[in-house]
Amino acid sequence: KNQVEQSPQSLIILEGKNCTLQCNYTVSPFSNLRWYKQDTGRGPVSLTIMTFSENTKSNGRYTATLDADTKQSSLHITASQLSDSASYICVVSEGSNYQLIWGAGTKLIIKP
């Protein structure tokens, strides 16, 4: 069964610290993996997209990694800011590109 699991479910860190969010998937065939940031009450906003051949992609202080062999991805946030408080959602696209398998998200809270 195609699944995407994210961990941790929630995370609280101090402003300025780094953190890493995990996304493990069992989707096959794999097409691409995206990370989204969703502020409360807003639609998700895309952070990165990674295909099978890419293993690292950065977007400012956000760096996503992909290990296609172990079917794991991570999102690393460097020098966190209060505005990073949000839910982070991982989605894997199945080969047809019509099937999107969503993770449940990680709720990140940055404390001053």
Add this chain to the structure above:
Amino acid sequence: DVKVTQSSRYLVKRTGEKVFLECVQDMDHENMFWYRQDPGLGLRLIYFSYDVKMKEKGDIPEGYSVSREKKERFSLILESASTNQTSMYLCLSWGNTEAFFGQGTRLTVV
């Protein structure tokens, strides 16, 4: 710069009303999706469309229908709104290299 526009940010409707949620994208994407998002349940797919006049049921289509008469517009219809359809509704426009959500519609059915 707005790429995906949902017609309303907030809506309050009465039980039994017919409700239309509109989504418009300007990226010439073929694939569009409607999701609802509820606390603890994540994103759940209601319907999606991969071409004009084409539609496919998602995981929770009951109580909903959709319309895609033009490529840029994908409408979600609640035939007879019920209180359990109170939720955040999100439209997604999906291309090969980019994908954008609308700002979301918070629907409350009273």
